[in-house]
Amino acid sequence: MPFIVAFVFAYILWLVLTAGTNGLLWSSQELIAGLIFAGIIGYATKDIVGEKSTRFLNPIRWLEWIAYAPVLFWGMVKANFHVAWLVITGRIRPGIVRVPVDLEEDAQYTILGNSITLTPGTLTIDACPEEKALYVHWIDIPKGMEKPESSEPVSGPFEKWARRLGK
Amino acid sequence: MSWVNYLIYAFLAVNITFNLLGSIALHRFPDVYTRLHGATKCTTFGTIFAVFAVAAHALYQLHVTGDAKYLQMTLHSFVALIALLLTNPVGAHAIAKAAHLSGYKPAKAVIDAYEEKLGGGKE
Numbered sequence: 001m002p003f004i005v006a007f008v009f010a011y012i013l014w015l016v017l018t019a020g021t022n023g024l025l026w027s028s029q030e031l032i033a034g035l036i037f038a039g040i041i042g043y044a045t046k047d048i049v050g051e052k053s054t055r056f057l058n059p060i061r062w063l064e065w066i067a068y069a070p071v072l073f074w075g076m077v078k079a080n081f082h083v084a085w086l087v088i089t090g091r092i093r094p095g096i097v098r099v100p101v102d103l104e105e106d107a108q109y110t111i112l113g114n115s116i117t118l119t120p121g122t123l124t125i126d127a128c129p130e131e132k133a134l135y136v137h138w139i140d141i142p143k144g145m146e147k148p149e150s151s152e153p154v155s156g157p158f159e160k161w162a163r164r165l166g167k
Numbered sequence: 168m169s170w171v172n173y174l175i176y177a178f179l180a181v182n183i184t185f186n187l188l189g190s191i192a193l194h195r196f197p198d199v200y201t202r203l204h205g206a207t208k209c210t211t212f213g214t215i216f217a218v219f220a221v222a223a224h225a226l227y228q229l230h231v232t233g234d235a236k237y238l239q240m241t242l243h244s245f246v247a248l249i250a251l252l253l254t255n256p257v258g259a260h261a262i263a264k265a266a267h268l269s270g271y272k273p274a275k276a277v278i279d280a281y282e283e284k285l286g287g288g289k290e
Contacts, residue, residue, distance in 0.1 A: 016242050020235035080185060080212045087192045087205060094201050094273055117256030120208035123200065124256070125263045137200045137263060137273065 005053045007042035014038060061165070068161050075119045075156060083120040086140055093141050096125060099134045101159055105167065109134070112162035119158075171227040178220035185213035199266045200273050207259040211251065218248045 014034035021027045055061065086092055103109055106129065113124040116136060123137040192205020221244045229237035 013246070016246060019242055020238040024235055024238055076212055076215075080209065083192075083204060083209060084185070084188050087188050087195060087209075090195050092196070092201060094198075096200075096267075096273060113260065114253070114256040117259050118208070118211065118252065120204055120212070123203060123208075123263055124260050125267060126260075137204075139201055139204050 001054045002046040002049045002051060003042045005042075005057055006045045006049050007038050008057060010041040011035070011038040055167070064165055068165060071157065071161060072115055072118065075115075075158070079119040079121050083139070086121075092139055094137065094139050095141050096135055096137050097141065099136050101132060101134055103129075103132070103159070103163055108162045108165075108167070111165050112158055115158045115162065169227070171223060175220045175223050178216045178223060182213040182216040182220065185209045185216070189213065198273055199271055200263055203259050203263055207255055211255050214251060215248060218244045 011034055014030075014037060015026065018026060018030045018034065021030050101109075101112065103112065109127045109129055113127050113134060116122045116134070117124045121139050123139075124134055125137050126135045128135070186209065189205045189209030192209060193202050196202045196205060222241045225237040225240040225244070228234070229241070
């Protein structure tokens with residue numbers, strides 16, 4: 001099964017990169033060459049992607065990723081204007097806070113950590129799944145938020161999304 | 168001149184504004200962590216809009232000429248955007264963690280929970 005997962009994703013990437021070789025579609029040479037190369041990649045990486053990767057073949061999961069994109073983008077827009085204001089005024093209150101989170105899978109930590117880093121103003125420094133916490137550098141800590149109880153003030157709705165997407 | 172051109176100009180204006188703010192942040196902020204915010208985040212946001220501008224141009228040309236190379240231009244720029252969105256936070260995280268482990272303390276910090284954790288681990 002890990003072979004199939006790696007094969008599918010490698011072939012999708014190949015199709016995206018070679019679209020438009022025959023009209024707006026693919027020429028048959030490209031399709032066959034893609035099958036061969038995706039097969040090689042699938043065979044070479046099947047031990048790295050692991051058994052649990054099959055959960056990413058679920059089409060519902062892909063729809064959830066598409067639904068997550070606007071949420072993440074809106075978070076980036078809001079946070080970018082905040083940081084732009086901080087850059088102009090120079091009034092910052094930086095620090096590294098410990099954010100307790102309630103996640104199990106490594107993939108969930110990756111998604112949440114990357115989302116937190118992508119929204120400006122917060123930067124994940126370390127993820128500690130063993131103590132269920134993220135260490136986040138926060139550029140403008142609101143007063144009284146030095147020890148947040150949950151990830152809500154730091155990342156808004158992202159923890160909920162990360163839990164669902166990485167399950 | 169069609170409205171698509173104005174859309175492209177708007178995207179490019181946002182791109183330039185945020186890249187400029189990222190560069191200003193490099194000068195104004197006091198230490199490596201706060202500068203990382205400006206250098207990685209503002210420029211990522213700006214670059215997203217650069218990709219949108221390329222995609223708007225390419226899709227419009229695709230609509231006008233029907234030439235498949237514009238479809239490739241659109242798809243390739245979106246692949247570049249996804250690669251950027253995946254690698255950028257990882258790079259920023261690696262730099263910040265490396266800086267902290269090499270002993271650079273955050274300047275003007277009101278709290279440093281990571282230092283407490285590391286200090287607790289050593290003793």
